[in-house]
Amino acid sequence: MSVAASEAQQTPPEQKKGFELPGWAEKILIPAIVLLIAIVLPLIPSIGENAALMQQMAVALAYVVMALGLNIIVGFAGLLDLGYVAFFAFGAFAVGWFASGHFAYVNNEQGIHLLVGGNTVNLPGIHFNFLIVLVIAVILTTIAGMIIGLPTLRLRGDYIAIVTLAFGEIIGRLAVNLDGTTILGGTPVTAGRQGISPVDRIDLPFLDPFTVLDKKPWFYFALFLVVLVLFVNFRLRDSRMGRAWVALREDEIAAVAMGVPAVKTKLMAYGAGAAFGGLSGAYLASLLNTVNADQFQFSFSILVLAMVILGGLGSIWGVVIGAIVLSILNNWLIPDVINDLPSNVGLEFDMTQITFAIYGFLLLLMMILRPQGLLPERRHQMELTEHAETTDETLYTARS
């Protein structure tokens, strides 16, 4: 209720609190401080030189990009997508196909090279500059997103969820099974569970190629992606399109009656959300040096969705936090802290046998403690409180 109240007072902002920061401070100053900390952190030797840690932080940032992408589809436009892993797969395969030795037989085993330097020019396979690959990944995933979006246009609610889930599973299956179908002179389309590996490392103009053991440049590149995606996200949210998404989410019939083009708006949501997934997928493939079909499973879609919901549906900063929290939980808290607990207190108990349950329990706990997400979006929050007033403790709110 108090939130709804502050919402009402929001129009004249300077009215009530003396020390309220001006709008530019909120939008620029605080993000700038956070960004500054993120930039400075790796300069501390104990952090920057710890490659395993730097890599995990880079992975966490890549997850932030993914979660922000899914947030456009689920949070802004209200289309429940359970097959987000498909875009991860397309982004990763953009790297696997266009920046690795996978298609070793093209061009008489001489390879095709585009704006790459160093030793790479001598390798067989297709090798494009990483920036070009990023563009390819974005185009590929945007198209994929729209194609996957098409059959869901007439669907509502959870029917969308199952169709996107179906697409995610189909793409995952293709990634596993197409290792038997050969193209371009005898190379299989995907390498299945074998994995396409190694893939080219990021090689930016004017900079030294990124290396295996120094993860600082990788981290900064991920940070750059996050900033870029955040910027686009804010611009999108506050644009005409962003308002159209919210309008569709809140009440499709009314929105269409008011002249919001439903088809275009929904496809834009799928396309934009997918593009971020592709961007992040391509980056992850290069960082982790492999494109393996084992990565593209349903559980990954659920992980990204959990980041979005845990952070707060539709809330950009919330989703950022949700992604970071779940990354920490998965890649550090459980394997490095909880698993070591028994041996630290001198017990002979193998924690790894109950890790599943710990992970499940933590998800459960977080959701019960903060059902609206860690940092809920204002509009969602408003809707919540309204409901709480009118229908007190009855059923699930439905109608998202």
Add this chain to the structure above:
Amino acid sequence: MEAASIPAGPPASQRVKQLIGTYGLTAVLLIMPVWFAIQDLTDEGNLVRLGENLVAGLSNGAIWALVAIGYTLVYGIVELINFAHGEIFMIGSFISASLIVTLGLTVDSAAVPVFFGLLAALLLAMIGSGTLNVLIERVAYRPLRSAPKLAPLITAVGMSFILQNVGLLWKGGNQQGVPDLLNAQNTLFTVFGVTIENADVLSVVVTIPLLIVMTSFINRSRLGKAMRATAQDPEAARLMGINVDTTISLTFLLGGMLAGAAGLIYAMYQTTIWFFQGFTGGLIAFTAAVMGGIGNLRGAVLGGLIIGFIQQMSDNRIGTEWTPAIVFGYLVLIMVFKPSGLLGEQTRDAG
């Protein structure tokens, strides 16, 4: 009613659309069976192979149908995709398998102890799974009733991880063989060259009475009426004096019991159980529920049977590694032609 001023018929494009709307779905559903029937007839001159697929498909599908009903019931009343439901089904299998082993029943046991043993296992699995489902609702979903719609989805996922871990600790990571009490793959009789095995009979014999009891309970009894009322409009139902909490618990109980029964049939039919079976089984059953029109009981059964049939055809002719992709491909096609599922009604959400 047809006033002269209204143009005679819909334009041609509209008519094509209508045609696709009416017959497109049927055509899609029939593509595979008809294609394979033609193939069989030209290659072998009879339909035995397709018949075998159909029998295996229906008996496998019956198991999915039982699980799918749980999804549909829960969805109909609280609009929640209960991701933990597959794990309830898995726990049902584990309970019955453990009981059978505890009772000391083996392949060589006589018919009478086997019958009563199975009956006991069925009851215990149903009670166990049902109770577990109710508990899950209390712990993981009820506190989130007033939360955003997607919040319980995550607790459901969390719950399913926990239950998987329980299964893992209980029976280990490998698939576990279960004593083949019924000699599942023994040919019982043949009809037109199609062999009917013990397992096929078991799955049909247990499933059909359960389905009849369930539908008549929901259609006839007071509690069933309360369930339907709550599904239609929880607010109005509450005003009419229906205890919504109890009704929801009851729904979870029924869904869990059916999943438990499915668990027993699965264990006896496949004679192998696995802590991860609930994940795949749940996904398939959920697909079945959606295919049939989520919220619709008959739809869930129909969806389960169709998926069972598709799976067997694909296993037999295309390759098991493609089966999940084909099932999901079918689902997408059905959704394109009939967005609310085969027997879909207007649920609150879709309306």
Add this chain to the structure above:
Amino acid sequence: MRSKYMAATSCLLAALALGVAACGDEEEPTPGGEGNEQTAEGKDLTIYSSLPLQGASRVQTEALVNGAKLALEQAGGKAGPHRVKYESLDDSTAQAGSWTPEAESANALKAAQDEATAVYIGAFNSGASKVSIPILSEAGVPQISPANTYVGLTTNDPGSEPGEPDKYYPTGDRTFARIVPKDTIQAAALVTLMKTDGCTKVAMTNDKEVYGAGLARVIELSAKEQGLELTSNDAIDKNASNYRSLAQKAKAAGADCFVYSGITANNAVQQFKDFAAALGSDAGLYGPDGVAETGFVSEKDGGIPASLNPQVKVTVATLSPDQYPPEGQEFFKQFTEKYGVDNPDPYAIYGYEAMKLALDAIERSGTGEKADIKKAIFETKDRASVLGTYSIDENGDTTLTDYGAYSVKDGELTFDQTIKAQAG
């Protein structure tokens, strides 16, 4: 509005702070302090293993870890003058339930940066080794895989992809060795076994994983070479509830034997039951070392039913127990005592031998330096072990070629005969 951003910032800061804390914790075991303790006699070294401890592979990896632990225990935590500590890392996450490239490369990076690292045992999946080899090769950390059979990791023999194996070693420094024979050798052994047993038409399934699919591919090649007809090579979906339709297909094709190329956890038991039911009680059923374990052969542990026992045969690189050297006998005794398993499954033996070889190499290196340990591993000659006597060649491959054929009696693997497979 304001509170929202404040919260965002503070949360983000907290998250980052946690990250710092993380690094603080992780720093502790690394160089500095422990390095200084080094005395004239020896160093404190760490052997890492990186295996997927979650999900379906857990059964095998748990056995591997137990085997490795036992080997270290037998050696009293020492290799020559050096004190050795074992740390088991997990390259899977609870969320994925299988290995992830994130976890595998983080583990490899951790080992690469730890000055005390002596040997890295892993990975379990060949796909994961493709991720860790380049990192460890760059850092010069010796690696011993107890489970990778994929040909292309070490050689460019048939079955590998173009550019392999050199593309995994960007610096040209070969650091990867394995104690399991390449796919080719076991495939030849299996085919020989089926031929001598009188199979004429064989239906094959594979579990679609790197191990199973790779082995199936070379079984195909080997069957062609030795003149055995394969009616099919079907990749299976491990999550399928049964394989009856598939088995019916094999029966229709006239198969009289069945071979499964994969591991137990990918629904092996169900496949053997369904194929036995379809092909009849005369049909021979064969499996590779991936199913040579109690969980597969013993009915009371959830394996195949006793009625199938006479039909099943399994090939394993381990020899008949009476041919083991004394320390191997000791291993069996102690493993049974410690873990209460009558018949340690092959992965326990591989885990044991991987650790043994690592300790042996550390001892032979003298200095305990990574480069010397690596050299010692590659110079392994005629090592008498639980797996038989083998050497490590210049590619890092084991020279083992003998396979044991095991039959199943009363739910236990029983040694049947030795098969000499032609290496190739």
